[in-house]
Amino acid sequence: xxxxxxxxxxxxxxxxxxxxxxxxxxxxxxxxxxxxxxxxxxxxxxxxxxxxxxxxxxxxxxxxxxxxxxxxxxxxxxxxxxxxxxxxxxxxxxxxxxxxxxxxxxxxxxxxxxxxxxxxxxxxxxxxxxxxxxxxxxxxxxxxxxxxxxxxxxxxx
Amino acid sequence: xxxxxxxxxxxxxxxxxxxxxxxxxxxxxxxxxxxxxxxxxxxxxxxxxxxxxxxxxxxxxxxxxxxxxxxxxxxxxxxxxxxxxxxxxxxxxxxxxxxxxxxxxxxxxxxxxxxxxxxxxxxxxxxxxxxxxxxxxxxxxxxxxxxxxxxxxxxxxxxxxxxxxxxxxxxxxxxxxxxxxxxxxxxxxxxxxxxxxxxxxxxxxxxxxxxxxxxxxxxxxxxxxxxxxxxxxxxxxxxxxxxxxxxxxxxxxxxxxxxxxxxxxxxxxxxxxxxxxxxxxxxxxxxxxxxxxxxxxxxxxxxxxxxxxxxxxxxxxxxxxxxxxxxxxxxxxxxxxxxxxxxxxxxxxxxxxxxxxxxxxxxxxxxxxxxxxxxxxxxxxxxxxxxxxxxxxxxxxxxxxxxxxxxxxxxxxxxxxxxxxxxxxxxxxxxxxxxxxxxxxxxxxxxxxxxxxxxxxxxxxxxxxxxxxxxxxxxxxxxxxxxxxxxxxxxxxxxxxxxxxxxxxxxxxxxxxxxxxxxxxxxxxxxxxxxxxxxxxxxxxxxxxxxxxxxxxxxxxxxxxxxxxxxxxxxxxxxxxxxxxxxxxxxxxxxxxxxxxxxxxxxxxxxxxxxxxxxxxxxxxxxxxxxxxxxxxxxxxxxxxxxxxxxxxxxxxxxxxxxxxxxxxxxxxxxxxxxxxxxxxxxxxxxxxxxxxxxxxxxxxxxxxxxxxxxxxxxxxxxxxxxxxxx
Numbered sequence: 001x002x003x004x005x006x007x008x009x010x011x012x013x014x015x016x017x018x019x020x021x022x023x024x025x026x027x028x029x030x031x032x033x034x035x036x037x038x039x040x041x042x043x044x045x046x047x048x049x050x051x052x053x054x055x056x057x058x059x060x061x062x063x064x065x066x067x068x069x070x071x072x073x074x075x076x077x078x079x080x081x082x083x084x085x086x087x088x089x090x091x092x093x094x095x096x097x098x099x100x101x102x103x104x105x106x107x108x109x110x111x112x113x114x115x116x117x118x119x120x121x122x123x124x125x126x127x128x129x130x131x132x133x134x135x136x137x138x139x140x141x142x143x144x145x146x147x148x149x150x151x152x153x154x155x156x157x
Numbered sequence: 158x159x160x161x162x163x164x165x166x167x168x169x170x171x172x173x174x175x176x177x178x179x180x181x182x183x184x185x186x187x188x189x190x191x192x193x194x195x196x197x198x199x200x201x202x203x204x205x206x207x208x209x210x211x212x213x214x215x216x217x218x219x220x221x222x223x224x225x226x227x228x229x230x231x232x233x234x235x236x237x238x239x240x241x242x243x244x245x246x247x248x249x250x251x252x253x254x255x256x257x258x259x260x261x262x263x264x265x266x267x268x269x270x271x272x273x274x275x276x277x278x279x280x281x282x283x284x285x286x287x288x289x290x291x292x293x294x295x296x297x298x299x300x301x302x303x304x305x306x307x308x309x310x311x312x313x314x315x316x317x318x319x320x321x322x323x324x325x326x327x328x329x330x331x332x333x334x335x336x337x338x339x340x341x342x343x344x345x346x347x348x349x350x351x352x353x354x355x356x357x358x359x360x361x362x363x364x365x366x367x368x369x370x371x372x373x374x375x376x377x378x379x380x381x382x383x384x385x386x387x388x389x390x391x392x393x394x395x396x397x398x399x400x401x402x403x404x405x406x407x408x409x410x411x412x413x414x415x416x417x418x419x420x421x422x423x424x425x426x427x428x429x430x431x432x433x434x435x436x437x438x439x440x441x442x443x444x445x446x447x448x449x450x451x452x453x454x455x456x457x458x459x460x461x462x463x464x465x466x467x468x469x470x471x472x473x474x475x476x477x478x479x480x481x482x483x484x485x486x487x488x489x490x491x492x493x494x495x496x497x498x499x500x501x502x503x504x505x506x507x508x509x510x511x512x513x514x515x516x517x518x519x520x521x522x523x524x525x526x527x528x529x530x531x532x533x534x535x536x537x538x539x540x541x542x543x544x545x546x547x548x549x550x551x552x553x554x555x556x557x558x559x560x561x562x563x564x565x566x567x568x569x570x571x572x573x574x575x576x577x578x579x580x581x582x583x584x585x586x587x588x589x590x591x592x593x594x595x596x597x598x599x600x601x602x603x604x605x606x607x608x609x610x611x612x613x614x615x616x617x618x619x620x621x622x623x624x625x626x627x628x629x630x631x632x633x634x635x636x637x638x639x640x641x642x643x644x645x646x647x648x649x650x651x652x653x654x655x656x657x658x659x660x661x662x663x664x665x666x667x668x669x670x671x672x673x674x675x676x677x678x679x680x681x682x683x684x685x686x687x688x689x690x691x692x693x694x695x696x697x698x699x700x701x702x703x704x705x706x707x708x709x710x711x712x713x714x715x716x717x718x719x720x721x722x723x724x725x726x727x728x729x730x731x732x733x734x735x736x737x738x739x740x741x742x743x744x745x746x747x748x749x750x751x752x753x754x755x756x757x758x759x760x761x762x763x764x765x766x767x768x769x770x771x772x773x774x775x776x777x778x779x780x781x782x783x784x785x786x787x788x789x790x791x792x793x794x795x796x797x798x799x800x801x802x803x804x805x806x807x808x809x810x811x812x813x814x815x816x817x818x819x820x821x822x823x824x825x826x827x828x829x830x831x832x833x834x835x836x837x838x839x840x841x842x843x844x845x846x847x848x849x850x851x852x853x854x855x856x857x858x859x860x861x862x863x864x865x866x867x868x869x870x871x872x873x874x875x876x877x878x879x880x881x882x883x884x
Contacts, residue, residue: 018423018443020443022443029441037387039518044814045517077384098233099516100385101387101569102568103381136789137788137789137790143823143826
């Protein structure tokens with residue numbers, strides 16, 4: 001089987017998997033980075049969202065051979081050392097998750113928004129988060145958490 | 158840290174004693190509090206102890222840290238916090254020192270109140286967890302406190318009656334002495350009799366320190382840093398993967414046509430024949446899923462062959478028209494007489510299509526069967542069940558104690574994980590490949606196509622009024638497959654109507670069905686609440702006033718109505734183009750929901766702007782968490798009411814994934830969902846399924862007010878809304 005080198009959470013990983021294996025399966029089943037979740041496999045739910053060079057992507061859609069060692073992949077495990085990224089703190093403050101399964105993806109998607117835009121409007125947040133499904137119905141708390149994080153991360157003078 | 162005792166040590170230092178009620182309790186060793194559980198059969202406790210070195214509701218360390226065990230599944234409803242809070246409240250524990258873990262899956266020891274009096278059950282269904290464990294956890298916590306007080310009394314040689322406890326300390330006010338729970342660990346002495354603690358011996362609710370406060374949920378930090386473990390995350394050395402192809406025709410039998418081709422695929426290890434599926438085992442997840450796609454299968458016909466879900470309603474109408482009773486659910490007064498003497502009779506049919514659970518974690522499990530096939534270790538997200546070993550002992554032909562279930566967080570349950578089909582499948586495959594551990598994964602396509610849906614149904618409602626427009630009779634005929642799955646929620650316990658009749662007329666299509674959040678309440682409350690507004694509309698009455706009259710004998714229901722009216726400013730005019738609608742629901746807890754909607758008359762899209770809920774759920778353990786349940790219940794309700802639909806053509810399920818089974822998304826949420834609680838000191842009632850059934854009725858009633866037209870077929874998709882508008 002072919003070998004691949006990936007740069008994930010600032011660590012270099014060598015993996016040997018069949019060509020065509022999705023980044024999601026490699027993260028979860030080969031590397032044990034199980035924070036990104038499988039929900040649909042067709043990019044419809046966003047539970048597998050991770051960052052590649054700070055851009056949110058759906059890890060279920062992209063095969064391993066499309067990634068290079070030069071690309072910086074970040075998963076929820078690498079977002080902060082102690083689970084204390086401002087978005088994660090806001091998530092706890094808002095008591096956002098219920099079952100929690102989709103929330104790694106929700107958080108990664110939200111972090112990417114706040115990297116691009118310091119103070120997104122509510123409509124911009126909704127549009128940006130529209131690809132991430134939550135069956136427990138925690139959307140309103142996700143909105144609250146993102147607005148709280150925007151305030152603490154990028155306080156206005 | 159806990160003393161490093163060997164298992165032998167622990168067993169030798171255990172003791173048993175009888176409570177005043179004659180129930181056996183297991184008493185632990187140093188570092189371990191008594192197992193504060195009751196079990197009529199001490200053999201069962203001893204068996205359990207052989208396997209699990211320490212089994213208890215609580216473990217206490219000398220540094221004061223403690224673990225409280227949660228016996229219920231955690232699927233987002235907050236059991237990992239609410240049940241331990243009840244325990245810690247009565248124990249007078251310092252919550253900052255509490256950690257929570259799942260208890261072993263042993264109903265004799267950890268069960269809550271079962272369906273029948275005196276029975277025990279570990280089954281996280283029906284929104285009954287807090288209700289069924291409330292007294293169990295209070296009593297166990299009070300007993301833990303008693304053991305600590307008793308130890309301190311012996312240590313200080315003072316009467317136990319002179320002691321009190323607070324914040325993980327025992328206090329002797331007379332002498333001013335104080336000792337922490339942790340310091341008592343090496344001194345633990347066992348009382349000769351442990352009180353049973355009846356309701357009146359427990360804390361007065363006015364003294365509660367934890368219950369009713371907004372305490373953050375214990376498992377949320379793990380759910381925001383990626384470490385919360387779901388069964389699908391479990392990885393074991395040498396683990397292999399399983400998948401099944403179950404087809405799209407429920408109940409069809411497969412014949413595999415290309416066995417040798419499949420076995421030649423890289424990594425494929427086994428093909429396993431099921432009655433309804435072809436199972437595969439391979440060394441990688443990609444390998445098993447790739448091989449599954451290559452399967453060539455000839456499917457037999459099944460009961461559902463020839464069944465078209467969207468064409469069945471005309472048959473249902475014919476069944477409704479028959480002059481022949483089905484199974485009577487309720488009969489009060491004489492509906493026939495009400496119909497004969499009615500000033501006016503209202504009749505309407507309501508329909509609902511199938512809906513699917515769509516929990517975001519697809520079904521899965523990990524099982525390792527021992528080489529001799531005698532024992533199994535199981536990792537699963539399950540809502541548990543009457544059989545806490547989830548059918549695995551039957552697969553292996555071994556006694557239940559040989560199966561060890563490690564409950565994991567559930568990536569959504571909603572009723573689907575109260576079935577054990579996926580666990581049994583995993584056990585069959587794991588047995589084939591023992592002793593290798595096996596992870597079974599359902600793809601989303603598997604999860605949709607071989608779902609177990611909330612049944613399709615038709616409901617024919619008739620209501621009679623007298624010359625003053627007062628309701629005299631209410632008749633409700635449900636036609637559909639699934640017994641209580643369709644017939645639940647037809648009763649009107651809070652409406653004072655002299656003549657009432659409800660019945661279920663059975664159909665059968667061979668489609669897999671299961672409890673789906675709120676079960677029959679979803680479609681049935683929709684029908685009931687809609688017909689009430691139809692009457693109010695025709696009688697030119699305020700729908701609130703109509704309900705006020707009906708609720709005259711139920712002050713609790715009326716209080717929720719009045720509160721919701723106040724919250725929503727019902728009497729104030731809505732913004733142009735918007736209208737409000739109301740619906741009342743009882744499902745353990747009772748509540749009134751009011752929504753405000755607007756309508757895009759070109760596209761047929763309904764927009765929900767606000768939802769207000771007034772809820773009477775008895776004592777509220779975790780207020781913020783109950784609000785979260787209301788929010789989630791409304792969102793899931795909106796999703797099902799506005800969008801979701803499984804359709805069957807010639808027996809074949811037509812949907813396969815989230816591109817053709819749409820769920821509500823972020824851009825469709827209301828601006829706000831507000832919840833208010835009616836203060837109560839009564840026993841807590843379930844809150845997980847009260848909000849969802851409010852949605853359909855409230856939206857349909859707002860739509861009626863806005864347009865004068867009736868939405869009577871779920872879901873209210875834009876094409877259906879346009880058809881009604883233009884009809």
